[in-house]
Each structure stands twice: as C-alpha cells, then as structure tokens.
Amino acid sequence: MAKRIDVQGLTAYYGSHKAIEGITLQVEPRSVTAFIGPSGCGKSTFLRTLNRMHEVTPGGRVEGRVLLDEEDLYGPGVDPVSVRRTVGMVFQRPNPFPTMSIYDNVAAGLKLNGIKYRKSELDDIVEKNLRGANLWNEVKDRLNKPGSGLSGGQQQRLCIARATAVEPEVLLMDEPCSALDPISTLAIEDLIDKMKAQFTIVIVTHNMQQAARVSDRTAFFNLSAIGEPGRLIEVDGTEKIFSNPSVQATEDYISGRFG
Ligand SMILES: Nc1ncnc2c1ncn2[C@@H]1O[C@H](COP(=O)(O)OP(=O)(O)OP(=O)(O)O)[C@@H](O)[C@H]1O
16 A cells, blocks of 8 residues: 655754755655756665665654655654565665576565565565566576676666565655666566556666656755755646746756756
C-alpha cells in the first residue's frame, strides 16, 4: 500500500552545520515527485531524512516532523530500521551485494526480516520482483550467477528489485540514473512510470528532461549563498514548474541560467 508523505517544518543538521531549513511538503501516494536544484542545496540530505538515513551520518540530526500517513517517523519508540524497510531507497551507484547471486540479492532483505519462507515462496517473490524491475527475461537463466556480473543498468534494476521485494510503501531514488548510459536510463524511467501504480516515489535528479519525463510534481530547492541552508522554493505540477513557475529563481534554474 503506497502512503502519503507529509513533511512539516523540517530542518536538518550535520553537527552545527544547518544543511536544510524549514521544509514543508506533501507527496501524494502513487505519484512521482522530482527534487531538483543546484549542487549543495540539500536534495540528498532531505531525501535521506524521509527514511531516517540522515541520522546514520555522524552528527546528523533533524527538527520537525515527517508523517507517513498519520505516523510520525521521528516519533518516540519508532524503530529506524523498520522505517527504512517501509521507505526503501535506491542509490546513485548500483550497489548489489557483489559476492551474492542475483537470486540472493533480491531475497536479501526478506532474509533480514527474520521470517522463514519456503523455497517456493522465495522463488515466487524473486521472480515477481525481477519481472517488476523489467529484468527477469535478461537474468532468468543465470539467477545463481553473481549480481556484480551484470551491466550497470541491469545492476541498478537488480537494486530496484531488491528494494521492492520487501514491499515498501515509498521508494526514494537518489539520482538513480546518473551512472547509467542513455538506454539504461530510459529503461529505469519506464520502470518508474510503471512502479508508481504501486509505490509513492521520490526521485532526486540533476537532469531536467528526466524530471519532466518521469514526475507528476516537481520541487525546486535552492540556497541563498554557499554555507547557507537549502530551502524549498516551490513545488507544483511538473508541467507548471517547467512552463510557468511562480518564482523567478525556478525559471532561472530550469532555463539553465545558474546551477
Ligand atoms: N556527510 C556530510 N557531512 C557534512 N556535511 C554534509 C554531508 N553531506 C552533505 N553535507 C552538506 O550538506 C549540504 C547539502 O548537501 P547535499 O548533498 O544534500 O546537497 P545536494 O543538493 O544533494 O547536492 P548534489 O546535487 O551535489 O548531490 C551541503 O552544504 C553539503 O556540503
């Protein structure tokens, strides 16, 4: 079940450095939202606050609230590990477990859950998620070969299958195509379009065309000067942001005048 994200007044720090400030933003279930903005404005930091990955960095802390439907992810007693299972993440560089087989990569998260699956159940889950990641036909005859033997684009789709296998409600993607060639990039974009029927998706991208192609809504972040915290400047329907944004800085950024 995809869930709604409701961020209220979020500020994030690295030690004493305030990286982002006062972000309030909603993301509807079963939609794709793109985060765009110049380097250093805090897109990745903000993304990582949405599944409590930010606090893994020494000195990383937040103020404010992130509600998933009604539940505050930073509420007392909430287990960050279970948050990360509910809100999955795909990183910039494909990072399959290198010594594990393709099959075991997809099943890895399920094994960590501590539930005992029958072999036939695991087989079904692995197949379903590899199909869901548009990878099944390419790997079905070599499921026991290492994941590291796949191309970069295939490895990224394997990581997506691994992330979806634990049935998250939200999928966060941090520049998932930046290490990929154009054909693999299109394959991932097609996949994002298909997956939004099932998940709430947030994607950080430096590629304006990609944001325009894959997202329903786009959020533009900016910072007033180096060292100042990043802020959300505006969020709106992607067509509106790219054709008629409300704020001049958004217009300047998308038309390539800075960043
Ligand atoms: N591990 C860290 N420790 C200290 N400061 C950090 C760390 N990671 C990021 N920052 C700082 O936080 C701010 C936001 O960085 P972040 O990587 O979130 O920006 P970004 O918009 O994703 O940038 P890019 O587009 O270049 O990936 C920057 O000032 C950055 O230097």
